[in-house]
Amino acid sequence: MAAPKKYPDGLRERAVRLYQETYPRPVIRRPAEQLGVHYEALRNWIRQDEANRGERNDRPTTAETEELRRLRRENAELRTRRRTTSSSTSTGGTRPNASNTWTHRGSTDWPAHSPPSPTTGLAAPSNRARRARLVRPAPGGYRAALSARRHPGLARRRQQGLGHPDRAR
Missing domain, CATH: 1.10.10 (Arc Repressor Mutant, subunit A)
Incomplete structure (x- = not known):
């Protein structure tokens, strides 16, 4: 605002x-x-x-400035929507690349974990992939993710829209 x-x-x-x-x-x-x-x-x-x-x-004129502001807001919404749809995969942030080996999101040079086993169909993630999943920040940002881990009760209150108990709305 x-x-x-x-x-x-x-x-x-x-x-x-x-x-x-x-x-x-x-x-x-x-x-x-x-x-x-x-x-x-x-x-x-x-x-x-x-x-x-x-x-x-x-x-720029006022009309051009308002148009730029509207387009930037629209781009931010589209980026957020794209981010939420791409991160909601069941692989937890990993995806297959063109050579059908699993890599960490955004990386193409190293496999994040071994390919799925032929018997179980599951792959054991490597330590690097496991660490990458642990530090992935929540949608509220890095600080909100830290706060949510340290104070789970406050995180639930924020999700319910109640806010911090000490701060009046």
């Missing part, structure tokens, strides 16, 4: 209009002091307004 805006949109529009309607153009500090805003904030608002009207080419 984005941080709340320090200045309301009406003040921004009024400040930009005041600057543009004044002729000759004043030093940006003077109208900023009159309106009680920081002069760098006013300068950025003026530059953004000029970009929106097509007078500047050095920064």
Whole structure:
């Protein structure tokens, strides 16, 4: 979630209009002091307004910025969805490569464990593959995985949406 805006949109529009309607153009500090805003904030608002009207080419318009933000959010959702579908395999993070030997996720140079035995159909994972499964972080990230191991009760509360018992929501 984005941080709340320090200045309301009406003040921004009024400040930009005041600057543009004044002729000759004043030093940006003077109208900023009159309106009680920081002069760098006013300068950025003026530059953004000029970009929106097509007078500047050095920064994206507001519409382009919103489109980029939407596309980045969509890409993040697709990456997350792809990650969850690829990690939900029954092999626990290992997969067969082109030569039909099992390798650790992302690696093609060493086998993570021996191929399945012809009698049982199961393969014994090597120490390296076993360690790789042990340290794989949870979806909440590395710190959340550590916390979940150290405090299983808190992890259950977070999954249920209850949060930390000491912190009010």
